[in-house]
Amino acid sequence: MPSPLTIDDFKPFSVTCELRYKNAYLIYDRTGQVIEDVRESFTDINVSTSSPQQTAWVTNEGTLTLELGACRVISTRPDKNAEAFAKHCKAFFDAVTHHLQIGVFTRIGLRYILRKEYKTLDESKAALASMMLANLKPTKRFNSSDSPTEILFRWEDSQIGAFVRLKAEMVELKATVPPEFQDIVPKIDKKINGLTLDIDYYTVAPVDREQWNSQEWLPEKMRLVRKEVDGILGGGK
């Protein structure tokens, strides 16, 4: 029997911190002020998409998104304890809450996505099945596969919620290069098989702005997520 996986067997894919709030109509006047405020905290800021209701910026530290009812920071190179990520979140979220006059967050979410590559999709499915997470006998169900190819657990009470999703899947990376550059840069068309581990830890009850400090909350929750996921992968300890 293969030894149980741990979260360290997976490669971080992205980490996201998202704040949701009641529609903040000051977004129509102050989006520029928000990004001016955070200029010194991020390098190489470029506008990715822009509309009155949603603006996204790509920076070396991650992607910043500001919407009418939410804002988020996404990093594809997260540090293990999320301390640097938390610092960047604080800079962006402080500017958003200040300029958009947000007093209550209806939801705070920390989403951590990791992947473990396998040579084939069947290997990925076998790895998921070997974990026996769903405690189901391997038998054909719904005239489909013997074992589930995706497992999702959700825990939720009136204050805090979390889900953990594991999926054996094949992802396809495709990028089309303009014809005049195709001799220099080859077309990207790659299939990657693996297990995706997707964790979302979030608040259910509203959070007052004066309760939440991202620099304190994020590293602690990342530690919690890693420990809980290790317990689940290790056989539900």
Place this chain on the structure above:
Amino acid sequence: MSDTGTNITQIRVNEPVRQFEETATRTINSDESTFSSASGISFETVGATALAPVIDIERLYETLPGSTSQIVRALELLKQAIDFLSEARKSENPMDSDRYVQRAQLALPKLFACRSIGDGFGVIINSLYFAFTNLHGTPLTSDQLNVVWRILRELRTRPVMSLEQGIQHAEELENCGLEVNPPDLGDLLEGYESAE
């Protein structure tokens, strides 16, 4: 309420995998909204003193053993101080009451070390520290005890309060007869005011 947004959609899942995904319904599709009790709660203040229902601070910062978080440490210290002040309020013997206040006072230097949590936090802890110093051992009056207890409870519920909120609470301490400025600064201000 849908899940935390992510840019994973930039990677396209190959068609053969997609077509075996579950039938999308409102209740089981992972990309759909999830039930949240928050959706039925109004965030509007009702009445003059009602507070919006917010998350329990213990749950927000619930952590694993061995945490180095300043805010977790501060919440523990504030709880200890509030518990001692609660005992002091209940005590009918002034000597016992003062003893409990002195125990609560011991948490202040440790809380001072956590002042980077927020500007409001720093202002309140500084003000309380100097308020006790300026009392020179005189016990708190019943009114002062109630105000200090209430402000620490408020600080524990909203530890990241703004500078303005912190100053407002420092003024409440002053209004109940506590001197919240450092002794030397008080002398300086007095000298400045008399010179004017």
